[in-house]
Amino acid sequence: MGSMNPDWLAQLAPNHAPAPPGWWPLAPGWWGLALLTLLLMAGLGYWQTRRPVRLRRVALKELAQLEKTPLPDAQWAAALEHLVRRYALARYGREAVAGLSGQRWINFVAAHGGVDWQGEAGAALLQAAYGGPVQPKRAHWVAGARAFFKSKA
16 A cells, blocks of 8 residues: 555546537428528518419409400490509509509500500500590400510519
């Protein structure tokens, strides 16, 4: 027992702590979070790009219904103008559409694809929609509305 060194702690091997964990490779939880974030961003992008397509499909369906509806010309023109205005508000926003009336409204529709509304046909539509006597031009009105709905501008 006399051979024991009183400084026995000094005889121990030096401390070796494990290396600190690196940031790469990521733990499985981080991979899952990254994948979930990417899927969420892709879904949001898809939803944003599909919104105009859904609006267009609904508007074209309502236009087809309106074509089959037997209404007097004034009521029919008012219903068509209301449908086109609702679509324009949903598609282009209140700031761009709400203040438009008369020839400025017709020019807006024509500039966004509804070229059949230019000139006499558009003026006749507005006149008929607001109760004025006019020679109905339903074929031009429907063609202009359909082209406006299908336009990607």
